Amino acid sequence: MSAMNLSNLTYNTLLKMFAAGKRFDGRKLLEQRDFTVEYDVSYKAEGSARVKLGKTEVIVGVKMDVGTPYPDSMDKGNLMVSGDLLPLASPRFESGPPKFNAIELPRLIDRMVRESHMIDLNKLVITEGEKVWTVMIDIYPINDDGALIDAASIAAIAALQQARIPELNKDGKVDHDKKGTKKLPLNEGILPISFTFYKLGDSLFIDPTREEEEAADGKIVLGISHYKGKEHMIHSAQKGMDAHLSTEDITEMMKTLPKLYDDTLKKLKKFLK
Amino acid sequence: MTFKRPDGRKLDEMRPMVAKIGVVPNADGSAMFTFGKTVAIAAVYGPRLLHPQHMQDPKAAILRVNYDLLSFSVADRKKPGPSRRSQEISKVTEWALSPALDLKEFPNTVIDVQIYILQANASTRVAGINAASMALAQAGIPMKDLVCAVSVGKMDKDLVLDVNDEEEHFEDGEGATDMATARLANSDKWTLLQLDGKIQPELYPKALSMADKAFAKIYEVQKKALKDVMEEEK
Amino acid sequence: MEKFNEKNNEETYEDFTGVAEPTSRTVVVPGEVIASGGDFLAGEGARKEGDDVVASRYGLAEKIGRVVKIIPFSGAFIPRRNNVVIGRVNDIVHSGWIIDIDYAQNGFLPLMESPRFVNKHEMDQFLAIGDVVAAKVWSVSPKGIDLAMKGKGLGKLEGGFVFRVNSSRVPRIIGREGSMINLIKEKTGCNVTIGQNGWVWVKGADIDSELRARRAIEFIAEKVLVSGLTEKMEKWFGENK
Numbered sequence: 191m192s193a194m195n196l197s198n199l200t201y202n203t204l205l206k207m208f209a210a211g212k213r214f215d216g217r218k219l220l221e222q223r224d225f226t227v228e229y230d231v232s233y234k235a236e237g238s239a240r241v242k243l244g245k246t247e248v249i250v251g252v253k254m255d256v257g258t259p260y261p262d263s264m265d266k267g268n269l270m271v272s273g274d275l276l277p278l279a280s281p282r283f284e285s286g287p288p289k290f291n292a293i294e295l296p297r298l299i300d301r302m303v304r305e306s307h308m309i310d311l312n313k314l315v316i317t318e319g320e321k322v323w324t325v326m327i328d329i330y331p332i333n334d335d336g337a338l339i340d341a342a343s344i345a346a347i348a349a350l351q352q353a354r355i356p357e358l359n360k361d362g363k364v365d366h367d368k369k370g371t372k373k374l375p376l377n378e379g380i381l382p383i384s385f386t387f388y389k390l391g392d393s394l395f396i397d398p399t400r401e402e403e404e405a406a407d408g409k410i411v412l413g414i415s416h417y418k419g420k421e422h423m424i425h426s427a428q429k430g431m432d433a434h435l436s437t438e439d440i441t442e443m444m445k446t447l448p449k450l451y452d453d454t455l456k457k458l459k460k461f462l463k
Numbered sequence: 464m465t466f467k468r469p470d471g472r473k474l475d476e477m478r479p480m481v482a483k484i485g486v487v488p489n490a491d492g493s494a495m496f497t498f499g500k501t502v503a504i505a506a507v508y509g510p511r512l513l514h515p516q517h518m519q520d521p522k523a524a525i526l527r528v529n530y531d532l533l534s535f536s537v538a539d540r541k542k543p544g545p546s547r548r549s550q551e552i553s554k555v556t557e558w559a560l561s562p563a564l565d566l567k568e569f570p571n572t573v574i575d576v577q578i579y580i581l582q583a584n585a586s587t588r589v590a591g592i593n594a595a596s597m598a599l600a601q602a603g604i605p606m607k608d609l610v611c612a613v614s615v616g617k618m619d620k621d622l623v624l625d626v627n628d629e630e631e632h633f634e635d636g637e638g639a640t641d642m643a644t645a646r647l648a649n650s651d652k653w654t655l656l657q658l659d660g661k662i663q664p665e666l667y668p669k670a671l672s673m674a675d676k677a678f679a680k681i682y683e684v685q686k687k688a689l690k691d692v693m694e695e696e697k
Numbered sequence: 698m699e700k701f702n703e704k705n706n707e708e709t710y711e712d713f714t715g716v717a718e719p720t721s722r723t724v725v726v727p728g729e730v731i732a733s734g735g736d737f738l739a740g741e742g743a744r745k746e747g748d749d750v751v752a753s754r755y756g757l758a759e760k761i762g763r764v765v766k767i768i769p770f771s772g773a774f775i776p777r778r779n780n781v782v783i784g785r786v787n788d789i790v791h792s793g794w795i796i797d798i799d800y801a802q803n804g805f806l807p808l809m810e811s812p813r814f815v816n817k818h819e820m821d822q823f824l825a826i827g828d829v830v831a832a833k834v835w836s837v838s839p840k841g842i843d844l845a846m847k848g849k850g851l852g853k854l855e856g857g858f859v860f861r862v863n864s865s866r867v868p869r870i871i872g873r874e875g876s877m878i879n880l881i882k883e884k885t886g887c888n889v890t891i892g893q894n895g896w897v898w899v900k901g902a903d904i905d906s907e908l909r910a911r912r913a914i915e916f917i918a919e920k921v922l923v924s925g926l927t928e929k930m931e932k933w934f935g936e937n938k
Binding site for chain 2: 191193231232233234235236238245247249251252253255272273274276277278279280281285326328330332333334335366400
Binding site for chain 3: 601
């Protein structure tokens with residue numbers, strides 16, 4: 191696959207196409223590709239899921255271990271989200287110290303999960319002030335054809351849904367030979383998903399292919415859920431790249447985001463465990 | 464008393480193998496290979512430009528292998544990032560694969576092979592080599608042959624084929640010996656030979672002979688995965 | 698040890714595209730013996746080992762007379778003199794432009810290859826970084842790849858867009874004596890230029906025709922079997938307006 195940078199030609203064509211509401215694969219600008227979710231990608235993980243969003247593929251695994259609580263949250267379990275842009279997934283990813291995109295991806299998923307209170311961290315205490323469960327989410331893109339953050343968010347919540355708390359042996363350590371049966375304590379009705387809106391010229395679009403993503407001038411990642419089944423709530427936001435966003439852009443996003451979320455959740459529910 | 468394998472396999476029986484190519488569309492070539500629950504994926508990028516320039520070889524392409532475990536592929540989560548172990552495996556894998564490649568055709572370039580283990584139940588480096596071999600072929604790299612790899616174990620006094628986790632930790636009698644081996648599919652050219660444990664010298668050729676029989680089967684699996692591309696279109 | 702599949706004995710040389718009639722028996726992997734018996738010669742992608750012709754590449758084995766060669770399914774584009782390539786301007790140096798031709802080495806387009814006089818200080822007004830050209834490979838050496846741009850169909854590409862297919866698929870997109878590319882041009886009304894390096898330029902009267910041309914080309918590029926491809930494409934154009 192090519193690492194050739196985007197040409198002015200293609201950029202200008204995309205500008206015109208988007209202004210006319212057209213995309214190379216025939217989708218509308220605010221239309222997400224179809225996706226699939228598979229489970230049990232890695233049997234040693236407490237939970238794992240693979241999402242294929244178009245040709246983009248992301249695998250997320252959940253591991254749990256016994257740890258000590260953070261000093262400012264002695265009555266809660268811990269959550270840690272990591273990940274890397276594996277050089278496997280794209281001719282643009284290199285080995286070595288992580289570039290910004292590699293740092294940003296897990297942090298955005300972390301904020302989405304944490305701020306939405308999807309996991310009831312209070313119920314992950316083993317001995318208050320001393321021993322708690324640490325939930326470790328690891329995100330690995332396997333093939334980058336755009337929208338890695340969005341795909342990763344779906345894989346993360348699918349993996350969390352499937353995850354089971356490990357059994358402890360009599361020494362209070364995780365017993366790797368037993369398979370856990372208790373689900374992670376999740377707060378009901380909170381399934382956050384991230385959507386990244388991109389801007390090219392005056393057009394807003396979501397779920398780009400890698401080609402479209404490379405042409406984009408601006409972006410903003412928004413994490414949203416239908417909070418406790420009552421109302422839509424935005425849990426996280428981060429604007430990226432150089433181009434500015436206008437008030438009209440934000441208003442437009444706030445109008446379309448809830449329906450986008452509902453549609454995606456509907457598709458996802460068919461896969462959830 | 465012959466060793467009774469925990470999963471009931473015969474001494475010279477491998478776990479079921481699954482092989483598939485094209486699993487990473489962005490890569491020039493890619494493949495997945497499994498030994499039972501051990502799952503390896505490999506992606507090849509190249510030949511491509513090598514930076515920095517001083518690393519280039521004016522006579523041939525450089526083969527660069529990066530092997531690693533995904534954090535959650537093992538029971539005790541592995542912290543992300545290369546470990547000493549993965550760096551060593553990356554290097555021996557490079558030495559296992561390069562004799563099969565015609566690197567002189569692409570001077571001043573690099574061929575990057577990325578191997579990741581999605582699920583680990585021992586024998587991960589040999590699963591990785593089998594996957595990488597198919598990925599290199601699919602990438603159109605000129606090759607002398609495919610490379611086949613398998614682990615041969617010795618459990619107390621018995622030689623076994625395709626070691627799994629439980630067997631790796633066997634401690635009775637002479638304990639567990641693990642021998643990772645790889646060879647060009649069709650010639651007597653061994654490119655990976657590693658050993659950990661206790662084995663009498665005269666048994667070593669017997670271990671290689673066991674591997675030889677395994678390679679014939681592994682080669683068929685690799686070939687089928689590469690040739691299946693036609694079946695899909697029919 | 699199998700003798701070569703006699704069914705594929707094509708005595709007429711189907712031009713360099715070598716569009717053979719494949720069966721699954723003729724897909725070969727590196728190291729596989731394709732033909733044995735002293736009579737056969739090893740062509741491109743194959744080598745002789747004693748009496749055997751052995752594959753060095755993954756692809757379709759084809760016999761033309763006594764020569765056994767491989768038509769690869771994939772593989773890096775190797776530039777050869779006179780290849781037409783499509784590339785992107787990556788940098789401007791004082792004597793010319795550095796062009797990314799999707800190869801491990803960049804191409805170099807000398808200043809004097811521009812179709813009209815271009816002042817050294819106004820080079821980016823002719824070709825700026827990010828612009829795309831159709832050029833010819835003039836020479837290949839360890840020092841670099843020199844490009845030329847004087848000739849029909851070559852030059853700065855304006856309008857339309859570029860996209861990539863696997864370079865090993867270029868022959869079947871061109872087709873025998875250009876039959877396939879002409880079909881695409883006719884059915885979509887688009888201008889199409891294909892570089893041997895797999896990059897394709899499409900420009901049409903409107904976006905919809907350009908999109909149609911791209912989809913058609915990507916459809917062709919995906920296929921492994923080439924038999925009956927022309928009929929398949931006639932049908933495709935009928936179904937995809």
